[in-house]
Amino acid sequence: MKKTAYQKELVIKATQKRRGTDNNKKDVMKIQSWLTLFSIPNPSSGTATEIDGDFGPATERAVKNLQSFHNLATTGIVDQGLFDKLCVGLKEAFEKPLLGNNLRDLMVEVAENHLRQHPFELNIRGQSNSGPWVRSYMDGHDGSPWFWCMGFAQAILDQAASALGKNFKTLMPLTYSCDTVGNTGLEKNLLSRYQKIRRDPSVIKKGDIFLIQKSRLDWTHTGIITSIDGDVIETIEGNTNHQGSRNGVAVMKRTRSFRRSKIDVFSIEPLV
Incomplete structure (x- = not known):
């Protein structure tokens, strides 16, 4: 795989605790981020806390609440073992053994694996598009300017292609830009425009990447096509x-009408 930034989100350098001599601000922010992310699918867990790098009484209480949720001793201390429980969803999304044996099936399988783990962005120090999921998709980058829909789409493509021993960069460059992928599709004759799709929906195939067109050479959003049903595509997309x-703020499954929206489609066929 080319996109391996997620691995840094799975470890802390040392055990972290209130008034700990080995406390590290970046590690504490990681812990606070994952505690807050844990609270999203578990709103009654009491783990949401400020992300400021200070392991104070609020963070300690949030850790104890997490430990209580898992029926563990409520020490308020985070070692690597407890941190593994916090970030297990990220590890599962990127490292779960895959079952598919062709790229199109793998694209859907990988996207669904990520969706099940509730990837969500955080707002850290006034910056949206932040947190461990965003950094994992964006090769370590996060913050308000870093729209991450293409980072997500390419992470899925990278993971699926790598399972077959293929390099996704033979299809398109590593980029965070919908415009770059759209223009690459035009240059390689891999991008079907929405007008053609409306005339002949059979050109759309699962695993392809959709691009929402704003103008002829300007695309604003992207994601993975998981199925086609009549005039509707089902998608899994990030930053929506x-x-x-x-x-937006999350990875979500959506339905989109390609007759009502200007949806262009980038074919992954050369890698299939």
Whole structure:
């Protein structure tokens, strides 16, 4: 795999605790981030806390609440073993053994594996598009300017292609830009425009990458096509929300009408 930044999100340098002599601000922020992320699918867990790098009484209480949730001794101390429980979803998303034997099936399988782990961005020090999931998709980058929908799409492509011993960069460059992928698709004759798709929906195939067109050479959002049903595609996409925003907060499964939206499609066929 080319996108391996996620591995840094799975470890802390030392055990962290209140008034700990080995406390590390970056590690504490990682812990606080994962505690807060844990609270999203578990809103009654009491683990949401400020992400400021200070292992104070609030963070200690959040850790104890996490330990209680898992029926562990409530020490308020985070060693690597407890941290593993916090970030297990990220490890599962990127490292779960895959079952598919062709790229299109693998694209859907990998995207669904990520979706099940509730990838979500955080707002850290006033910066949206932040946190361990975003950094994992964006090769270590995060913060408000780092829209991460293409980072997510390429992470899925990278993981699926790597399972077959293939390099996704033979299909497109590593990029965070929908425009770069759109223009690459035009240059390689791999991008089907929405007008063609509306005339002949059979050109859409599961595992392909959709691009929402704003103008002829400007695309604003992307994701993975998981199925086609009539005039509708089902997708899994990052940096979106329930309204389908291009700057949302999560990975979500959505339905989109390709007859009502200007949806272009980048074919992954050369890697299949």
